[in-house]
Amino acid sequence: MPFTALSHFLAANAKFINALTEHLYLTIISLAIAILIAIPLAVYARNHAFFARLALGFASIMQTIPSLAILGILIPIVGIGSQPAIIALVLYGILPIYSNTYTALTTIDPNLTEAAEVFGLTRWQRLFRIELPLAKANILAGIKTATVLIIGTATLAALIGAGGLGTFILLGIDRSNSALTLTGAIGSAALAIIFSWLITQFGRLKAKTMVIIGASGLALLLIGTAAPKIYQATQPEKIVIAGKLGSEPDILIHMYKDLIEADDSRATVTLKPNFGKTSFLFSALKSHQIDVYPEFTGTVLEDLLPVKNRQLQAKSAPQIYHLAKSELADRAHMTYLTPLNYNNTYAIVTTRHFARIHHLRTISDLKKLPTRLHSGFDLEFMNRQDGYLGLIKKYGLNFHNTDLDPDLRYQAIRRGQVQVIDGYSTDSQIRQYHLVALRDDKHLFPTYQGAPLMTTTFAKKHPNIVRQLNRLAGHITASQMREMNYQVNVKNISADKVAKSYLRAHHLLGK
Known part of the structure; x- marks a missing residue:
């Protein structure tokens, strides 16, 4: 019975489990790489002031660049899918780990390091026996911060075909389905909480146990990453x-x-x-x-x-x-x-009520209205010759526009926040929300x-x-x-x- 119940659960929630697995993969790989880069950099930088400033500046700049911009830059170089997503997530994860590690190592009491030298400890012995153990709490705090950043940013990986819980968020917004959006959002939040707890528990282990678990985890990660590629290479096209x-x-x-x-x-x-x-x-x-x-x-x-x-x-x-x-x-x-x-061309959409009281049937009819309308066009439409620029040139129309994400346009017009939006002729929301697409009487849209x-x-x-x-x-x-x-x-x-x-x-x- 338990097995049957589990099989039913897995079948009913296959999409969520698949998205969760993809999100876990992106998070763990990115976090591991960020740790392997950031901590050695901080160790080296503690005795090299110029390099420390350079590394901190680079990591800070990467943190300020919007994640979508990073993905856009990476796609022509490495393509789409998990690779550009992982690179972007690593860049986001480096700063908190590096800065916390560097700060912790450079604020250790000099008397302790001098005492270690007196007792004849080498530089590496001082690092592993005294400095890193003293810095452990700060390093783990940085890793926690990086984990939360990575999990949150990984939701955007869905935009480039890397999957993850962001798929549910994007679908929820696209379909005005709060349940889907909450599924992705709550799933991401739960992951962040679970990872933070696991890192806390990991930090309580003895140093030798931490090394063994960390090395074993890294080995399994490498095997898990390489095995599917090796398997796929032997499979039919x-x-x-x-x-x-x-x-x-x-x-x-x-x-x-x-x-x-x-x-x-x-x-x-x-x-x-x-x-x-x-x-x-x-x-x-x-x-x-x-x-x-x-x-x-x-x-x-x-x-x-x-x-x-x-x-x-x-x-x-x-x-x-x-x-x-x-x-x-x-x-x-x-x-x-x-x-x-x-x-499936562009359409200028309004509510049936607004069209009826103002006798609107064509886009040209909007010109007859005495007041300037509030529109909710997306950025792409605003900058297209067969979009808003064409409405200005061909129809002589000008609106008070609010730039809206394509998925939010219909929500805005439903709530009366705008009077007209851009849409597509086959959008289901036109029927769902009792809207009307005005006829393109001057043939603006190809x-x-x-x-x-x-x-x-x-x-x-x-x-x-x-x-x-x-x-x-x-x-x-x-x-x-x-x-x-x-x-x-x-x-x-x-x-x-x-x-x-x-x-x-x-x-x-x-x-």
């Missing part, structure tokens, strides 16, 4: 499919997986949902860390491979797709498959049709996968996509079930 944050990419990548596995039951497909921002995914694809992800035609030409002096708004959907396909092939050596039916993107090398190597994914071409209307998003975000049906249901209903997948 894995096809890695990733998606951006949100329900829509999650649904699409599950469709891709189902179609590939329906054609080849031996195919090993790994999904990386809620992977992060567009630039992160594109970098991951170029560096062969992922194999396929769904991308939009307008995003290719506006963000990834901008095409100068091209008026995308004046082009038809097929023209935009073929231009995006051509640019990807020529400039990035990538293959862009045939797109879906729906157009077409955004989604299609599988992969490297040309991968496409040539896997023609069967290309054939299977192209079966989705021309399918899924905007209303169908909005309904599927609604089922995931509001009805809490899994993206896997929603994807399978659509494929079976449209005879793309056997029953």
Whole structure:
């Protein structure tokens, strides 16, 4: 019975346990590396004043740089996933350990070290028998502080595909689901408390026991890190499919997986949902860390491979797709498959009540209002020619804007904090919160049709996968996509079930 209960718990909480394991991995690896760097640096710096100031200055600067900025700098160099996350976390963890160790070692009573010299102790004997034991309490305090910083900052690792408890936080914000957000937040807080307690208990051990446990733990860590890589090298090829944050990419990548596995039951497909921002995914694809992800035609030409002096708004959907396909092939050596039916373009969204009392149907109607409206646009939209800059130029509109994270826009308009926001035409929140998307009567927003993107090398190597994914071409209307998003975000049906249901209903997948 206990075993059965445990198996049921693990099955029901598999996603949480997986995220917790990823978070633990990032925390332990980063903390171990930070300790191995910071303590030796502090030991060396105690007798070298210039180096001490230099090291402290560098560690302090690293602490002031926003973690997202560090990740953005690292991605083009080491790619995405756990590697850049660990590097960033190590940089954040060094300062408290280094500063506490350095301070503790340099404030030891000189009489004690002089007495040790008189008794004939060597420099290393003084360090290990007198100085480090006296500094132990301060060093452990620094390690505790570093641990809390690392655990908290590791939640951002979800943005670059490294997983962790941050996945629940990001999903909760994206879906306005407080339970998901609290799951990630409480999990992170609990980890910090548990780690602090363990470090306290570790500090109460005898020096020899601490060394044995520390060395054993480090050895297990190295084995645990190396073993999966050695194992994976002997396994069949894995096809890695990733998606951006949100329900829509999650649904699409599950469709891709189902179609590939329906054609080849031996195919090993790994999904990386809620992977992060567009630039992160594109970098991951170029560096062969992922194999396929769904991308939009307008995003290719506006963000990834901008095409100068091209008026995308004046082009038809097929023209935009073929231009995006051509640019990807020529400039990035990538293959862009045939797109879906729906157009997930930008939209200017307001409440039905506000639209009704002011007789708003089109974006141009906003110009008739006597007062300047309060908007809640995200930073990306604010700086795009097919976004706020285009609203100013093409529609002559100007708003009192509050920069909002994309996930918070709908919460702001629900609460009446803003009158208009930017959204996407397939957002489930439009239906959920009884909102309305104003018609783009001057055709500011170009077409955004989604299609599988992969490297040309991968496409040539896997023609069967290309054939299977192209079966989705021309399918899924905007209303169908909005309904599927609604089922995931509001009805809490899994993206896997929603994807399978659509494929079976449209005879793309056997029953």
